[in-house]
Amino acid sequence: MAPPHVLAFPFPAQGHINPMILLCRKLASMGFIITFINTRSRHEQEFKKSTALAYRFVSIPDDCLPKHRLGNNLQMFLNAMEGMKQDLEQLVTDMASDPRRPPVTCVLFDAFIGWSQEFCHNLGIARALLWTSSAACLLLCFHLPLLKHLLPAKGRKDIIDFMPGLPSFCASHLPSTLQHEDECDPGFELRIQRFERMKGDVWVFVNSFQEMEEAPLDAARDVNPNCIAVGPLHFDDTVEETQLSISPIEDTSCLEWLDKQAPSSVVYVSFGSVATISYSDAQQIYKGLANSGHAFLWVIRLDLLQGSDEQARNEFLARIQQNEKGLIISWAPQVKVLEHESVGAFLSHCGWNSTLESLSAGVPILCLPCFAEQVFNTAWVVDTLKVGVRIKKAMEAGIHASHVEDMVRFVMGRDHCSGDELRRRAKELRHAAKRNVQPNGSSHANLVNFAKALKLHCDL
Template sequence: MRTPTVLALPYPAQGHVNPMMTFSQKLVHNGCKVIFVNTDFNHRRVVSSMEEQQDSSSLDGEESVLKLVSIPDGFGPDDDRNDVGMLCEAIQKTMPEALEKLIEEIHVKGENRINFIVADLCMAWALDVGNKLGIKGAVLCPASAAIFTLVYSIPMLIDDGIIDSDLGLTLTTKKRIRISPSMPEMDPEDFFWLNMGVNGKKLLKYLLHYAPSLHLTQWWLCNTTHELEPETLLFLPKIIPIGPLLKSNDNDDNKSAATKSMGQFWKEDQSCMSWLDEQADGSVLYVAFGSITLFDQNQFNELALGLDLTNRPFLWVIREDNKMAYPHQFQGHKGKIVNWAPQQKVLSHPAIACFLTHCGWNSTMEGLSSGVPLLCWPYFGDQLYNKAHICDELKVGLGIDKDQNGVVSRGELKTKVEQIFNDENIKFRCVVLKEKVMKNIAKGGTSYENFKNFVKEIKE
């Protein structure tokens, strides 16, 4: 079998770049070459975070088989890349043409002819580019199979009158719906585009425009497993579970920190690991809200003072772009605060008792793979649906409730932390689910075999 060269294209956000990078490293370990395409802006962030991580300039020889390249995203230097609506519009105008040009340049140089494209579900237009150039492809969904199914079902939901046909943000029904008789009910208010204001409409329009591109491939890969979403995978058997996508060999000391954290926008602070080593097993509350969540000063104060009130050791990730000041009453003496953490390593540390999370799917998968109970505080997008799935279907977490002013109070936080620390049923279900989920990526497991079949296909 030959060594194929795969072009990997994530949607330009940390929660999409991460799983695509893990997937790419798995391809490399299985004898493929990968050209990983970020936007120019994110490429600079990734490279600079890797340079900060590494002691030597070497990338363990991985750079010869995993090459990082970039194309423009169509934004100006000062545009807000967290503005999803504007980002989708800019991507649509700029990136298909830029990707085609990049592929042609690579082919002219004749180093590695690209044999296959793996595009993020939100970048399905790349399959059209591949089709035009005679290159086959696959889509990879970094979210749940339910969200994949929801995206796939948007045209049907419009036909059924559940989403109004001019793609406004009004719902024609308040009732919970089932996309199929076999799937769990969904609250239409949890549809990921509805809690994003005007951006939601632009995102929906963008996804709808590229929905037909999905039919250019039979490879619909998804970072999930049968145990987590059996009914959804039954309804849309075309979705191929290959999760959990986890960084491999965290204990492989031959790999530099830079290679292990490849794809991160921020430098990981490894000092939290030695701090965790000093804490008692099952004593620490891990608090991290992903790469986009923003709090106002009042909510930030309540969170900080709530952590004090729990009177338990906590590890709190506060990104560098946080503009909030700590409240003057905040003691924080039981905790450690870092800008960015090696999350998978943190969650698998024996000191961690529970994970206070925004319920992004990557965080959810990493939490479930470590058998850690989840305290759910979603921010936007698919996180609201994920919270419902974690608490109501899987029963491995608790939701955190907001008061009448839309604020999570320090008292509510303290109450829920106590509740989850003392809930033996949730802890037991987490351990059972962890075993089931992890079996999938062990030799002979469903995800393992699905991935092997995929690699075999692209090598042939």
């Protein structure tokens, strides 16, 4: 009997592709055959052809996708991806006649792709989804109709205390897609439809683990019993490391620099692959970091700073480079950086991948959310898990160097009521994360149950 053959199709953004690759890596270690679909432009730039039976990369055209930055243009990208259905269907048809590989058993879609249910139904193939944000955010999306009377949420101070499985939180903490009127219709109605369909899916994978989000995961299973935690996907002692993830070229020299720093003495700063910050905010961040007296490692992508010309940017970078306590690079091997003993805190945009990587490494977070669900993630980190602080004061439009300095000193401090306590809680999550991905852990068991169910489906 042929092993299950999973066709994986992520949303074409780095923060979505990497978790999908990591999930497929785990499935391949369980005996699955994986065909991973990438968009043609990314495929040509980032992947080498693979001839291995167990794990193969293929591509489909992406001419239909907009040329804009992803940023707040999510709905535009989702609408445009409708144009990829025909090519995807043709790929599945062609694979069915390929004697070298068994027919597709299941299509693993990114949960953002709303037409996946119809697609799989038409082809008679099982469907599974990967949700790359938090379980709390998924639960929020499952109950979107309950929020309709509060939208758009921008400027509202209402306390939302009626969401099943979630603690009370302010309406201002809702994702940015629910804050503005122009994004609530038709985007809001389309989101409701997408998440109603998710309630009926056989499997919805969440990159989280039980101790990280116990109440939201339990409540999500009340909505869909097969909504399961499978994280953290970025590390697993049972799977051999591979080079399957994608990212810009990493500057690994920063690891040698970290080796020369004292334990828990460095603030790591990164805003992920998409988020941007204003030039003025960057200046305030630097001033606060410099005044704190702590060493820092700052990832500054070419497109990170907004509102500055090339000369101003170069002068800013030169000023940082003159600081003996600082190091700037264009991209970092983030997981290795966060797990380095010299890193004591992470100043982050609080994208879910970064949040999970930081807390799985036992590193508390200095939270500076930029867009999407990052404000919502920040509320979970600061108010619920109590493993971080906010860099920006409430109700203030910009960032102030004095507050950055105060928060860095607080988190990096060594008294019981500040950094040590945050690190203690973060290290508890680190230990829990490692337990969950081991053979007797719940995240590992959830994947094993999925594998058994899909293999049973193959035998029918």
